Amino acid sequence: MTLSAEVLTAFARQILERMQVPPETAELVAVSLVEANLRGVDSHGLQLLPYYVEQIRIGNIRPAFHGQVLSENGACLLFDGERGVGQAVAAACCDHAIRLCAEHGMAMAVARESNHFGAAAFWSQRVAAAGYIGVALCNASALVAPWQGKQARFGTNPISMALPGPKTWLLDMATTTVAMNKVINASLSGRAEIPAGWAMDAEGTPTTDTATAIKGLLMPLGGYKGSGLAMMVEILCAVLSGGAMSTELGGVYNTTKPMRTSQTFLAIDVNRFLPRESFVERMEWLVAAVKSAAPAIGFGEVLVAGEPEWRAEEERRRNGIPLSAGAWKGLVEVAGTLGVPVPTASS
Numbered sequence: 001m002t003l004s005a006e007v008l009t010a011f012a013r014q015i016l017e018r019m020q021v022p023p024e025t026a027e028l029v030a031v032s033l034v035e036a037n038l039r040g041v042d043s044h045g046l047q048l049l050p051y052y053v054e055q056i057r058i059g060n061i062r063p064a065f066h067g068q069v070l071s072e073n074g075a076c077l078l079f080d081g082e083r084g085v086g087q088a089v090a091a092a093c094c095d096h097a098i099r100l101c102a103e104h105g106m107a108m109a110v111a112r113e114s115n116h117f118g119a120a121a122f123w124s125q126r127v128a129a130a131g132y133i134g135v136a137l138c139n140a141s142a143l144v145a146p147w148q149g150k151q152a153r154f155g156t157n158p159i160s161m162a163l164p165g166p167k168t169w170l171l172d173m174a175t176t177t178v179a180m181n182k183v184i185n186a187s188l189s190g191r192a193e194i195p196a197g198w199a200m201d202a203e204g205t206p207t208t209d210t211a212t213a214i215k216g217l218l219m220p221l222g223g224y225k226g227s228g229l230a231m232m233v234e235i236l237c238a239v240l241s242g243g244a245m246s247t248e249l250g251g252v253y254n255t256t257k258p259m260r261t262s263q264t265f266l267a268i269d270v271n272r273f274l275p276r277e278s279f280v281e282r283m284e285w286l287v288a289a290v291k292s293a294a295p296a297i298g299f300g301e302v303l304v305a306g307e308p309e310w311r312a313e314e315e316r317r318r319n320g321i322p323l324s325a326g327a328w329k330g331l332v333e334v335a336g337t338l339g340v341p342v343p344t345a346s347s
Contacts, residue, residue, distance in 0.1 A: 040312030112243030141251025188326025
């Protein structure tokens, strides 16, 4: 099924509103998920919505709760998400970070007791849109064994960084080779195998079987280096916030307990270091220098972080967003239980 971003956003918003999510929050969640689909990051797009609905239904996500500031000291802010909608918590924290950055030149807002907030890039870009360097970090449900282990202790613990000014560079990466959502997306798309290096079975043996991977473990990015990055994110989010850590978290696909994720948002004013125009010029020079490298055999060009997603967005805004059969089936089933009209290709 291929539909426009506008149609899919309205569809998702109606589903969320039927689950008693306040209209403003429903719009925010719908936009954040569809934006991921537009960028080609389908693993963090609308395929997540049925799982959000189930988490709301059982009370793990509490849509009526908006969170509150626990403390504010200079450029540092601590926020209690009260297990509300993750996107609403993230938006509040980003806005606080932007406010404090304008005053102090940089700011850091840390949230605990939150929920899944979609793709981290959505939030680093929210800060960048205000004119600052934006960084977003998040801990997540334990799906990854530490280096040399075979029991899950870390989440995918993503890191994202976005820059003010024109589109030059946008990082959004898990500290695993891929996020679990990509393995789920492979399953929903009917792919029996995933690339080597994505996952391990329950005993810690590498696997390319999609079904085995879903029941197994994700592989840390670069072995011990990925484990180190995951733990760094865990420290900056969960340890620092006083929130749930490691195996204490639930997850999008784990309904046995609330997710209770922690998130960290940084804003940095480049004007406190050098004029923004100079920063933009230097970034453009750096990107051009990187891209001027001769491509390796099998590649047509050198790409930098953000380019594949910007190209996908341009194409999908023009031609619509294609959803896999599995992802569309999940959305249709949820809509049916809530009495939400299902859009068609002619919508």
